[in-house]
Amino acid sequence: MSALSQKEIEELIKGLVPKPEAGGGAHVARPRLRVYDFKRPDKFSRDQLRGMQLIYDNFSRQLTAFLSTFFRKAVHVTVSLVDQITYGEFSSGLSDPCCVVAAQWKPLASTVLMNLGPEMAIAMVDRLLGGEGKPGLSRQLTDIETTIFRKVAGSVFDLFGQVIEDLGIGKYSISVSAIETNPLFIQQAMAPNEIVLSVSIQLSFGGESGTVEFITPYVTLEPILPKISQRQWFARYQPEESSGDSDQALEAFKDVEIPLSIRLGEALLTVREVMSLEPGDTIELETVPGKEAVVYILGEPRFRARVGRVKNHLAVKIVERIGAPKEADDHDEKR
Numbered sequence: 001m002s003a004l005s006q007k008e009i010e011e012l013i014k015g016l017v018p019k020p021e022a023g024g025g026a027h028v029a030r031p032r033l034r035v036y037d038f039k040r041p042d043k044f045s046r047d048q049l050r051g052m053q054l055i056y057d058n059f060s061r062q063l064t065a066f067l068s069t070f071f072r073k074a075v076h077v078t079v080s081l082v083d084q085i086t087y088g089e090f091s092s093g094l095s096d097p098c099c100v101v102a103a104q105w106k107p108l109a110s111t112v113l114m115n116l117g118p119e120m121a122i123a124m125v126d127r128l129l130g131g132e133g134k135p136g137l138s139r140q141l142t143d144i145e146t147t148i149f150r151k152v153a154g155s156v157f158d159l160f161g162q163v164i165e166d167l168g169i170g171k172y173s174i175s176v177s178a179i180e181t182n183p184l185f186i187q188q189a190m191a192p193n194e195i196v197l198s199v200s201i202q203l204s205f206g207g208e209s210g211t212v213e214f215i216t217p218y219v220t221l222e223p224i225l226p227k228i229s230q231r232q233w234f235a236r237y238q239p240e241e242s243s244g245d246s247d248q249a250l251e252a253f254k255d256v257e258i259p260l261s262i263r264l265g266e267a268l269l270t271v272r273e274v275m276s277l278e279p280g281d282t283i284e285l286e287t288v289p290g291k292e293a294v295v296y297i298l299g300e301p302r303f304r305a306r307v308g309r310v311k312n313h314l315a316v317k318i319v320e321r322i323g324a325p326k327e328a329d330d331h332d333e334k335r
Contacts, residue, residue, distance in 0.1 A: 043195045043218045044084045044225075051228040053082045056199050056214075059163045063201075066159055070152075071127045073205070080211070081200040088192030090115075090215055094183035097140040101153040102178045102189070105220055111189065112174065113215040114153060118181065120203065120210040121149050128152075135208050140181045150176055169227045190217065197221060261296045262316055264307065292319055 044052075060077040067075040094100070099121045101114040119135040125145045127133030141149060157174040165171045180186055190196075199214040221228070265287030293316060295303035305316035 042084065044197060048225055048228055049082055049084070052197060052199065053079065055163065055167060055169075055228065056082065056201070058167070059160055060201060062159060062163060063156065066155070067205075070155070071124065071133065071205075073127060073133055076204040078202050079199065080202045081198070083198050084195055084218075085198045086192060087190040087194045087196050087215075087217070090196060090198060090213070091183065091187040091189075091192070094186055095138065096183050097138065097181045098183050098186065099141065099149075100180045100183075100186050101150075101176055102180065103153075103157050103174050104177050105216075106173045106175070108172065108220050108223060110217045110220040111177070112157075112220065113186075113189075114156070115213040115215065116203070117210050120205065120208075120212075121145070123205060123208065124152055125149055133205065135205075135210075141179070146179050150179055153179070169224055194218070258298055262305065262307075263294045263296060265291075265293075294322075 056079045060079050064075060064077045067077070094115065095117065097118055099116055099118045103112045103114070105112050117135075117138065118141060119138050121141060122139075122145065123133045123135040125141075125148045128148060154176045157176060161172055161174045195218045197214075197216045197218070199216075201212045201214070203210050203212050265285030267283050267285050269283075292304040293307050294301050295305050295316065295318065297303075301322055303321055304319045306319055308315055308317060
């Protein structure tokens with residue numbers, strides 16, 4: 001095989017290079033790049049975040065009713081933000097002192113955190129002890145206050161577990177393991193770069209309001225993320241079509257009694273004539289003898305009938321159908 005000359009090599013290279021389009025410069029292929037933050041990767045998809053939004057919306061509605069009854073005070077709970085952040089971003093924003101409740105989500109791994117201001121926790125304890133429940137100064141909870149508030153936090157997590165079970169995601173046990181007031185202990189609970197789900201809830205307790213933040217690590221939610229997806233969630237609750245359901249409903253309605261009346265004729269009277277009516281008076285109808293009567297069902301004309309007698313009772317014989325609604329005709333044709 002003979003080697004290519006320099007001229008042949010140059011011609012071959014020119015043939016591989018795309019020619020510029022007419023009226024424009026040379027086309028330069030630009031790579032499709034996307035910015036990716038390795039320090040804060042997106043592990044939760046948008047669909048999963050919307051699914052968590054629906055879960056916490058349902059949880060906030062039930063929590064509003066529960067806390068209002070529990071504290072005998074007007075309480076309103078709404079979801080304000082659902083996002084994924086790093087644990088370092090959460091721990092760096094903690095106040096000193098803080099009030100963070102740690103709970104074990106069994107049988108899932110890791111720990112779930114609930115963060116709220118100490119003044120809000122103190123107000124709840126004050127309300128349970130017979131006070132007005134007004135937020136006071138931001139200070140550490142005493143041992144007695146911590147014990148009382150632990151029961152409140154346990155009831156909140158029990159309600160959340162019930163919401164998860166009612167939505168068909170699974171049956172889990174979420175129990176309070178500790179309540180920390182020192183932010184240094186919280187900062188060391190997880191790695192700073194670990195991705196967590198942050199859900200902020202606005203809590204209105206009487207005339208005061210505050211923010212309650214729920215922190216759930218990605219490793220905890222990873223086993224159940226396919227069930228949390230919004231599409232999967234709605235698909236799971238989509239009713240299955242059954243041919244027997246309509247027949248059963250129809251059979252159930254067959255025994256329902258409905259009013260039926262027969263109108264033999266009509267007459268138009270003035271108010272003076274109506275007021276002067278007395279027993280024995282005769283009213284002349286606009287219907288001629290032998291004309292068919294009208295059968296009314298639920299106040300609407302449906303059939304024409306002939307008046308007759310069956311033994312010792314007056315009766316009518318259906319002659320034709322009138323005034324049938326279009327929906328009923330369509331239903332009969334389908335059947």
